[in-house]
Amino acid sequence: MASKQAAVKVVNWSQLLERTTAQTRPRILAFKNKTDAIVAANLKAKEQDASINWDHYQNVVTDQALVADFKQKFESFKVPQPVDNKSAQLNEKAKADIAAVTKFNEELDAKINNIRVNLDRLLSLPAVEQLTIDDIYEHFPQRRPDYQKYPYWPHRHPNDLSKFYEQYS
Structure with a gap:
């Protein structure tokens, strides 16, 4: 009974009235008042x-057969x-969804850690004005041209040139 009444007092009416206009x-x-009356009637009915x-x-109705018939039909009726x-x-799907969300969160945490490591590396670099071309190649090895394999400018494979030019256009 106390739990039912505790559930009723979810709305703090005094705070609500303080925050509303006159x-x-x-x-x-x-x-x-209407909700309190409805809740009280509901609790009383329960x-x-x-x-x-x-x-x-059987004492009030004169036709005993009618009461017996109603009683027999009422007791035999079962609500499906x-x-x-x-x-x-749904429980299996919820478990699968929880596993998928956990896996996604782990992958996202790994990506975030990778980005943080990369960001820390970038923030530890000297100022751009102080970097030499050798420093750039040391810190960004993917930018280093392969002079041995591709001796002519742009020192990249022709299939990679579209990616190379998209970066700088």
Whole structure:
């Protein structure tokens, strides 16, 4: 019972009323009163016994066969409950999704660490004005031309030239 009442008091009405204008306060108070009445009626209905007192109806109704017929039909009627055939699939999918998210986060953390290492390396370089061409080739080996394999300018494979020119255009 206390848990039901605790769930009802989720809205802090005093803070809500403090933060609203004077024109809207009566509407909010009316809404609060209506919701409180609905919640109270709901809690009261849940506390009442939902079973049928058949002895009372047998004493009040003159046609005993009618009461017996209603009682027999009421007790024989079973409300069909839906079969839960999706929860297992959804739980498996949730586990797979959690594994995929974990894997993605690990890959992302690895990329972030790689970027941080690269950033730290770039920040540790001397100023651009102080770099020589040999320093650039030392810190960026992918830029070093291969004079042995390609002795003529641009010292790269012809298939790599489109990538090379796209970088500088």
